[in-house]
Amino acid sequence: MIDQNMKILVVDDFSTMRRIVKNLLRQIGYSNIDEAEDGVQAYLKLKNGGYSFVVSDWNMPNMDGLDLLKKIRSDPELKDLPILMVTAEAEKEKVITAIQAGVNNYIVKPFTGEVLKDKMDKIIEKLQVAK
Amino acid sequence: MNDEMDEIISEFITEAEESLDRIEPLFVELEQKGEDKVLLNDIFRSMHTIKGAAGFLGFQPIVDVAHSSENIMKRLREGEIPLARELMDVILKSIDMLRLLLAHLKSKDGVEEDVGPLVKELGLALTNALSKSGGTPPTAHAAKPVEPQAHDESLPKSGETIQHVNTSDPICNTSERSSDVPHQKTATVPGTESPEHLTEDVKPVPQHEENKLKSVEQTPKSSPQKPKESAQNLRVDIERIDKVMDLAGEVVLVRNRLLNISHYFDLKYANDPMTETLMTTVSFLDRVTSEMQLAVMKIRMQPIKKVLSKFPRLVRDMSSSVNKDVELIIYGEGTEVDKSVIEHIGDPLTHILRNSIDHGLESAEERIAKGKPPKGNIIINIYQKGTQIVIEISDDGKGLDIERLKTKAVEKGLITEEEAERMSDETATEIIFMPGFSTKETATELSGRGVGMDVVKTNISLLNGYVEVETEKNAGTTFKICIPLTLAIIQALMVEVSGAKYAIPLSPIEETLKVSKEDIENVTGQNVIVIRDKICPLFELNELLGTGCNGHDDIESVHKYLVVIAMGDKKFCIAVDKLIGQEEVVIKSLDGVDTASSYVLGATITGDGKVVFILDVTSMSRNLIGVGKN
Numbered sequence: 001m002i003d004q005n006m007k008i009l010v011v012d013d014f015s016t017m018r019r020i021v022k023n024l025l026r027q028i029g030y031s032n033i034d035e036a037e038d039g040v041q042a043y044l045k046l047k048n049g050g051y052s053f054v055v056s057d058w059n060m061p062n063m064d065g066l067d068l069l070k071k072i073r074s075d076p077e078l079k080d081l082p083i084l085m086v087t088a089e090a091e092k093e094k095v096i097t098a099i100q101a102g103v104n105n106y107i108v109k110p111f112t113g114e115v116l117k118d119k120m121d122k123i124i125e126k127l128q129v130a131k
Numbered sequence: 132m133n134d135e136m137d138e139i140i141s142e143f144i145t146e147a148e149e150s151l152d153r154i155e156p157l158f159v160e161l162e163q164k165g166e167d168k169v170l171l172n173d174i175f176r177s178m179h180t181i182k183g184a185a186g187f188l189g190f191q192p193i194v195d196v197a198h199s200s201e202n203i204m205k206r207l208r209e210g211e212i213p214l215a216r217e218l219m220d221v222i223l224k225s226i227d228m229l230r231l232l233l234a235h236l237k238s239k240d241g242v243e244e245d246v247g248p249l250v251k252e253l254g255l256a257l258t259n260a261l262s263k264s265g266g267t268p269p270t271a272h273a274a275k276p277v278e279p280q281a282h283d284e285s286l287p288k289s290g291e292t293i294q295h296v297n298t299s300d301p302i303c304n305t306s307e308r309s310s311d312v313p314h315q316k317t318a319t320v321p322g323t324e325s326p327e328h329l330t331e332d333v334k335p336v337p338q339h340e341e342n343k344l345k346s347v348e349q350t351p352k353s354s355p356q357k358p359k360e361s362a363q364n365l366r367v368d369i370e371r372i373d374k375v376m377d378l379a380g381e382v383v384l385v386r387n388r389l390l391n392i393s394h395y396f397d398l399k400y401a402n403d404p405m406t407e408t409l410m411t412t413v414s415f416l417d418r419v420t421s422e423m424q425l426a427v428m429k430i431r432m433q434p435i436k437k438v439l440s441k442f443p444r445l446v447r448d449m450s451s452s453v454n455k456d457v458e459l460i461i462y463g464e465g466t467e468v469d470k471s472v473i474e475h476i477g478d479p480l481t482h483i484l485r486n487s488i489d490h491g492l493e494s495a496e497e498r499i500a501k502g503k504p505p506k507g508n509i510i511i512n513i514y515q516k517g518t519q520i521v522i523e524i525s526d527d528g529k530g531l532d533i534e535r536l537k538t539k540a541v542e543k544g545l546i547t548e549e550e551a552e553r554m555s556d557e558t559a560t561e562i563i564f565m566p567g568f569s570t571k572e573t574a575t576e577l578s579g580r581g582v583g584m585d586v587v588k589t590n591i592s593l594l595n596g597y598v599e600v601e602t603e604k605n606a607g608t609t610f611k612i613c614i615p616l617t618l619a620i621i622q623a624l625m626v627e628v629s630g631a632k633y634a635i636p637l638s639p640i641e642e643t644l645k646v647s648k649e650d651i652e653n654v655t656g657q658n659v660i661v662i663r664d665k666i667c668p669l670f671e672l673n674e675l676l677g678t679g680c681n682g683h684d685d686i687e688s689v690h691k692y693l694v695v696i697a698m699g700d701k702k703f704c705i706a707v708d709k710l711i712g713q714e715e716v717v718i719k720s721l722d723g724v725d726t727a728s729s730y731v732l733g734a735t736i737t738g739d740g741k742v743v744f745i746l747d748v749t750s751m752s753r754n755l756i757g758v759g760k761n
Binding site for chain 2: 016060
C-alpha cells in the first residue's frame with residue numbers, strides 16, 4: 001500500500017518548478033509536501049526528520065541534486081530515503097553518475113502527473129518488496 | 132485550476148526575468164575575465180532552469196532558444212570551444228529573444244516570434260566555433276530546435292531512446308548500458324567532479340553501504356554557508372503588498388484624525404482622567420502607526436541592483452559601436468529603494484548612461500591627446516542620504532560645453548539671447564533638460580531615438596525627485612538624481628484657496644511669505660514679487676488650477692500668502708489665500724488624471740476627513756518656468 005500522506009520534499013532552486021512539481025504531486029493524490037530551494041536547505045530539512053520521499057532537481061546552486069543524493073546516502077539516518085531525481089535531459093553520463101550514487105529513479109522534464117505517479121509507485125513498490 | 136495555472140505562469144515570467152537580469156551582467160564579466168568556470172556554470176544553470184520550467188508550461192519557443200543557447204554554454208563550460216566575441220554576441224541575442232518572448236507572455240498579446248532564424252544562428256555559431264577549435268563536429272541537433280516533448284520517454288539531446296531505463300528499475304540496466312557510454316569523462320556536473328567516478332567502472336551501486344566510503348568530506352567546494360538567508364524568503368504577490376500598503380495608509384489617515392480629535396478633547400476636558408488615558412493611548416497608536424508605516428514601506432524596497440544589472444551589457448554593446456573603450460564602475464548597488472523607483476528609474480538612467488558614453492566621453496585618441504588614460508570611466512554611485520536616495524552618474528569626459536549649449540538653445544528658440552547672456556553656467560546646464568533641445572538631428576543613433584533628456588527629468592519628477600548636473604571642462608560631468616525614499620507618504624503644507632484645501636509637498640518649498648497685495652508687481656504681463664532684491668515670478672493657484680474663481684473676490688483681504696518653491700536654483704511663488712499648516716499625507720493616486728497638465732499629483736484624506744488634492748509642483752515648475760515664458 002502506498003501512503004498518500006507521506007511527507008515529500010520537493011527540491012528545486014526555481015520556485016516555479018517547485019510549484020509545478022507540487023501541483024503534479026497534488027494531482028496524483030499527495031498533499032503533504034514541503035519544499036527546499038537547494039541541497040543545503042534540503043539536507044537541513046531532511047535532518048529534522050519526518051520525510052518519506054525526495055523529489056530533487058539536479059542543477060542547483062550551493063549544493064546540487066547529485067551532492068544532495070550522495071550526502072543522503074552517506075548519512076546513516078537518511079540513507080534509505082527514496083529519491084527521485086528530476087533532470088532536464090537524460091544525458092547518459094549524468095544518469096549513470098546518479099545511479100552510481102544511489103538514486104532510486106529519475107525523471108526527465110517535462111513530465112506529466114501520470115509519469116510521475118508511475119515512477120513514484122515503482123520506487124515505493126520496490127522498497128516495500130525489499131522489506 | 133486555471134487561476135492556479137495563471138499564477139504559475141506569472142510566477143514563471145517573473146522568475147525567468149529575474150534569472151535573465153541576474154545572468155546578463157555575468158556575460159560581460161565573463162568576457163572580461165575569460166573562461167571562468169564558476170560564471171559559466173552559473174549562466175548555464177539559469178538557462179537550463181528556464182528551459183526546464185518553460186517545457187512544463189509548453190512555451191516551446193523559449194525552450195528552443197534556451198536550449199540552443201545552453202548548447203553553446205555547455206561546450207564553453209567544458210572547454211571544448213573558446214570564448215569568442217561572436218559567440219557572446221549570439222548568446223546575448225538569445226537573452227534578448229527570451230526577454231521578448233517573456234514580454235509577450237506577460238502582456239498576453241499572443242504575438243508569436245519566429246525563433247527559427249535565431250536558433251539557426253546559434254547552431255551555426257556553435258558549428259563554426261567547433262570547427263575552428265577542431266573539437267568534435269557538432270551533431271545536427273545543435274542547429275535544430277528540440278522536438279516538443281510531451282513525455283519523458285525520449286532523449287532530447289541525441290534522440291536516442293532510453294526507454295528501458297525509464298520504465299524499469301534503472302539500477303538493473305546500468306551495467307548493460309555502460310558499454311555504450313563513450314564520453315564518460317565529460318560527465319561534468321557542476322562542482323562535483325569526484326575523481327572516483329571518472330576512473331571507476333560503471334557498476335550498479337544500490338547498496339548504500341558502499342557509498343559510506345565516499346563520506347561526508349566529499350562536500351563540494353561550492354556549498355557556502357548561506358542557505359539560511361535565502362531560505363527565509365517568501366514570494367508574495369505585489370497586489371497583496373500594495374493592499375497592505377494601502378491599508379497602512381488608511382490607518383495613518385485615521386491616526387491623524389484621532390490625533391485631531393484627541394487634541395480637541397484634551398482642550399475641552401483637560402481635567403477628566405479619561406482624557407489623559409485617551410491621550411496616552413493615542414500617542415501609543417501614533418508611535419506604532421509610524422513604525423508600521425516604515426515596516427510596510429520596507430516590504431516594497433528592493434536592492435537597486437535589479438535595475439543596474441543590464442548596464443554592463445549596455446556599456447559593452449555601446450562602447451563597441453561608438454568605438455570608445457569604457458569602464459563602468461558601480462557602487463552601492465545594494466541600496467534599497469521602493470519598487471516603483473525600480474520600475475521608473477531604469478529609463479532615465481539608461482538615457483543618461485547612453486548620453487555619457489556618446490557625448491560625454493571622448494574617443495581614445497582625443498583622450499590621449501589630453502593626457503588622459505585612453506579608457507573612459509563611468510561611475511554610478513548610489514547611496515541613501517537622509518530620507519533620499521541619491522544616484523550619481525559621473526563620467527571623466529570632456530564636460531558640457533556651456534557656450535555651445537547656449538548657442539544651440541538660442542538657435543532653437545528655447546531661450547532668448549539676453550537670457551542666454553544672463554544665464555549662469557549652472558543654470559545653463561539645465562538647458563539639456565529642456566523639451567526640444569536634443570533632437571534626432573543632434574543625437575546619434577545611440578543616445579537619440581528622438582527623445583531628449585527632458586524625458587529624464589519628467590520621469591524623475593514622476594518619482595518626486597529631481598536631477599542636477601555638475602560639469603567641469605575636460606574633467607567630466609556628473610548627473611545627480613535625488614529621489615525620496617518612499618512615494619507613498621509625504622510631508623505636505625496644507626493651503627487654502629477660494630475655500631478649497633490643497634496639499635503642497637513640503638520638500639521643494641523654500642519658504643512661505645505674507646505679502647501685501649501692493650507688493651505684487653506686473654512686468655510685461657507676468658506677476659512678480661521682489662524677495663530680498665530678487666525678482667520671482669508669481670502665479671495665482673486659482674489660475675493655475677483653472678478653478679474658475681479668481682481669488683480676487685476676497686476683496687477685504689489685503690494680504691496674500693505666498694509659497695516659494697525652489698527647483699534647482701530656480702524659484703517661483705504660488706499665491707494662496709491661507710496657509711493651514713503642515714501635515715503628513717498619504718498619496719492616493721488618481722486614475723485617469725493627467726498629472727502633468729492638471730498639476731495634481733494625487734489625493735489624500737486629511738485629519739478632519741476631507742479629500743484634498745496634492746499639487747504637483749514639479750510639473751508646475753516645468754511648465755511655468757522651465758520653458759521660459761508662457
